[in-house]
Amino acid sequence: GGKPSIGLAQQVYCNPGDEVIYPSPGFPIYESFIRYVRAVPVPLHLDESANFTFSPDQLANLITPKTKLIYLNFPSNPTGGVASKSLLEETTRIILENCQPNVRIYSDEIYENIIFDGKQHHSISSVPEMAERTIIAGGFSKTFAWTGGRVGYAVFPTIEEADEFKRLNINYFSCVPPYNQEAARVALESPLSEQAVKKMVETFESRRNLIWQQINEIPGISCQKPGGAFYLFPNISGICENLGLIEKHDSLPLEKQSSPANIFQMFALYEHQVAVLDRKSFGQIGADGKHFLRLSIAAEQSVLEKGILRLKNAGEDLSGLDRFLKERPDLTSA
Numbered sequence: 001g002g003k004p005s006i007g008l009a010q011q012v013y014c015n016p017g018d019e020v021i022y023p024s025p026g027f028p029i030y031e032s033f034i035r036y037v038r039a040v041p042v043p044l045h046l047d048e049s050a051n052f053t054f055s056p057d058q059l060a061n062l063i064t065p066k067t068k069l070i071y072l073n074f075p076s077n078p079t080g081g082v083a084s085k086s087l088l089e090e091t092t093r094i095i096l097e098n099c100q101p102n103v104r105i106y107s108d109e110i111y112e113n114i115i116f117d118g119k120q121h122h123s124i125s126s127v128p129e130m131a132e133r134t135i136i137a138g139g140f141s142k143t144f145a146w147t148g149g150r151v152g153y154a155v156f157p158t159i160e161e162a163d164e165f166k167r168l169n170i171n172y173f174s175c176v177p178p179y180n181q182e183a184a185r186v187a188l189e190s191p192l193s194e195q196a197v198k199k200m201v202e203t204f205e206s207r208r209n210l211i212w213q214q215i216n217e218i219p220g221i222s223c224q225k226p227g228g229a230f231y232l233f234p235n236i237s238g239i240c241e242n243l244g245l246i247e248k249h250d251s252l253p254l255e256k257q258s259s260p261a262n263i264f265q266m267f268a269l270y271e272h273q274v275a276v277l278d279r280k281s282f283g284q285i286g287a288d289g290k291h292f293l294r295l296s297i298a299a300e301q302s303v304l305e306k307g308i309l310r311l312k313n314a315g316e317d318l319s320g321l322d323r324f325l326k327e328r329p330d331l332t333s334a
């Protein structure tokens, strides 16, 4: 799938002590793999008030002579944030001014076709001077709703770099099963694909509109409107306050502490039967005090509406929460 090349990039480009900049919140492997290669994680915190993008100055402040890799992911998992062309142009300026030519941008564009509001996807590789510094990553899991196929790809700036990846790939995975490669070819070449993908994206967009509106009606929740992908990333600070989750979290024994949002995640799952993920699932460094959940809208509308109702009920169920904390101490650690 699209995932392996994320970790392989760190193995190919980084030595111990090198620094890797990655979006936070972001796809979990960006941060979690960095320690495996003994590089140094440098989170680029996405700003809720800027609909989960970043400012070029923020990036400039993180770049040092040790920076080797910079991950970008638009449209984003988990926030649904998208990058404007001007943000990518500004980012390019910062990179050209501050980075050695051997620094690589890993542009994870796996949600490139799932964009709403009539907007277009922009890739940093199409900004002048960036093609030779960018690895473009994509895959078939999202555009073709085919997570089980495990087909993904990365495009490299040089043949030598692609060869290095090929050597690792061959030894880790051998290959994508040929019948799945064939299915991927059909998906790419079929004249039916464009219409099918368009219809899927329209369905995601109408679900996004509905669920975004409904979730913002829940007391204690506020949610930015995602511009792409199929996730919502609501701020649940109000729920944490209403349920006293911050104090309840802080009074747990140290080894049981994860985050207030994680307690709510487990409570919602076990007591109200709705599955969400907490902020810390998407990068731990600097996540304390940030109270968010990630919801996926890759399910039928009626199921999603039921889920929203259950989240609302969970957010108001103070006595249920107290009972849960007493009866299920096994579920309140990370």
Ligand SMILES: Cc1ncc(COP(=O)(O)O)c(C=O)c1O
Binding pocket: 001, 002, 003, 004, 027, 073, 076, 077, 108, 110, 139, 140, 141, 147, 150, 151, 152
């Ligand atoms: C941002 C991002 N990148 C990469 C992947 C990997 O996709 P896959 O391995 O399913 O192709 C995912 C999957 O959720 C993702 O959200």
